[in-house]
Amino acid sequence: MSRQEIERQFAQMTRWYGCFxxxxxxxxxxxxxxxxPCGHGNLLYFLKxxxxxxxxxxxxxxxxxxxxxxxxxxAEQGDAWEVLREQRGAALVxxxxxxxxxDPGRVPExxxxxxxxxxxxxxxxxxxxxxxxxxxxxxxxxxxTHKWAANxxxxxxxxxxxxxxxxxxxxxxPVPYKLVNWGRLAAFHxxxxxxxxxxxxxxxxxxxxxSTSGWVSGERGR
Numbered sequence: 001m002s003r004q005e006i007e008r009q010f011a012q013m014t015r016w017y018g019c020f021x022x023x024x025x026x027x028x029x030x031x032x033x034x035x036x037p038c039g040h041g042n043l044l045y046f047l048k049x050x051x052x053x054x055x056x057x058x059x060x061x062x063x064x065x066x067x068x069x070x071x072x073x074x075a076e077q078g079d080a081w082e083v084l085r086e087q088r089g090a091a092l093v094x095x096x097x098x099x100x101x102x103d104p105g106r107v108p109e110x111x112x113x114x115x116x117x118x119x120x121x122x123x124x125x126x127x128x129x130x131x132x133x134x135x136x137x138x139x140x141x142x143x144x145t146h147k148w149a150a151n152x153x154x155x156x157x158x159x160x161x162x163x164x165x166x167x168x169x170x171x172x173x174p175v176p177y178k179l180v181n182w183g184r185l186a187a188f189h190x191x192x193x194x195x196x197x198x199x200x201x202x203x204x205x206x207x208x209x210x211s212t213s214g215w216v217s218g219e220r221g222r
Contacts, residue, residue, distance in 0.1 A: 003070050010045040010071070015177040017046040020170055024092075024125055024217050030054055031091030034117065036080045037098055041068030044075060058083045084113035093117050096127040097213075100140070104148040111162035118220040124164060130155065130171070130214040132207040139212040152208040155216050164218025172211035 026033065029051045035043050038057025041064075047055045058078035059065050068075035080098070093114045099107055114124045129139035129149040140149040150158075152169050159167045174184035188210070196206035 006040070006067065007045075007071055010042050011049075013042055014046045014049050016175050017043065018050075019175040019177075020172065020215050021046075021125065024123055025050065025052075026091035026123070028091065032056070032089055033092045033094070034058070034083075034087060034090045035094045035096075036083055037095075038064070038068060038073075038075050039097070040064050041071060041073040041075050043094055043096055044068060044073040045071060048073065081110070081113065084110075084117045087117040089119045090117050091119060091122050092125065093122070094125045096125075099126055099128045100143075100146045100149055102147065107148075107158060108162060111159060111164075115163050115220050120220060120222045122220045123217055124159070124220070125215065125217045127213060127215050128155070129212060130169075130209040132209040133211065135212050136209075152214070159216055159218045162218075163220070165221045167216065167218040169208060170215040170217075171209040172213055172215070 030053050032054045033047055033052050033056070035047070035055070035057040037059040038044055039059060041057060044055055044057045055074050057068060057073065057075040058080065059068075059075060060077065060079055062077050065075045065077050080095075084093075095114060099110070102110060111124070118124065129146070130136060131140065131149050131151045136149070136151070140146055156167055156169060173188045174181045176182045176185050192210045195210070199206055
């Protein structure tokens with residue numbers, strides 16, 4: 001894929017990220033923001049476009065870092081565990097599509113490191129597969145290196161046990177950046193509400209996340 005094609009793809013994703021991250025981003029554009037691991041730099045691209053000036057991304061794979069450098073993005077090669085042990089004072093630590101690659105028993109340790117890297121009032125954000133819905137196994141099994149997934153209740157508990165406060169979970173509903181997506185968003189809400197009512201009628205309880213992956217965020221207390 002050419003640099004132009006990658007940049008075009010990243011540019012399309014900015015509206016998508018903006019929808020799900022909206023009020024989770026720090027208001028100070030000079031605050032330290034960490035993307036660990038950063039992959040090819042798609043989130044870094046969004047953060048730079050949003051005006052953040054102290055953005056740092058780290059990834060263990062040199063090929064991915066090289067792609068980010070092609071676009072002038074602030075990525076460095078580094079191990080996520082080691083970086084988090086050394087970093088302090090971040091306003092935001094983003095961890096997208098990574099937790100599911102860890103051994104389940106090490107997830108609490110990793111979340112604790114993310115919390116320690118944050119300043120008081122800083123925020124942790126992660127994206128990962130959720131198993132709430134009937135399609136919940138899709139993103140768990142779309143990569144042979146994935147090792148676990150959980151429903152929203154378990155993810156909520158893990159993040160709270162790591163010491164985060166005001167923990168919130170969001171599903172990946174259609175993003176209304178074009179006209180057809182407004183219809184999809186309306187259909188999403190109707191179908192989600194109807195299905196949850198059906199589950200409640202069966203005594204099974206509603207499901208919070210009706211997408212194959214979702215987002216979780218929590219604050220480090222002040």
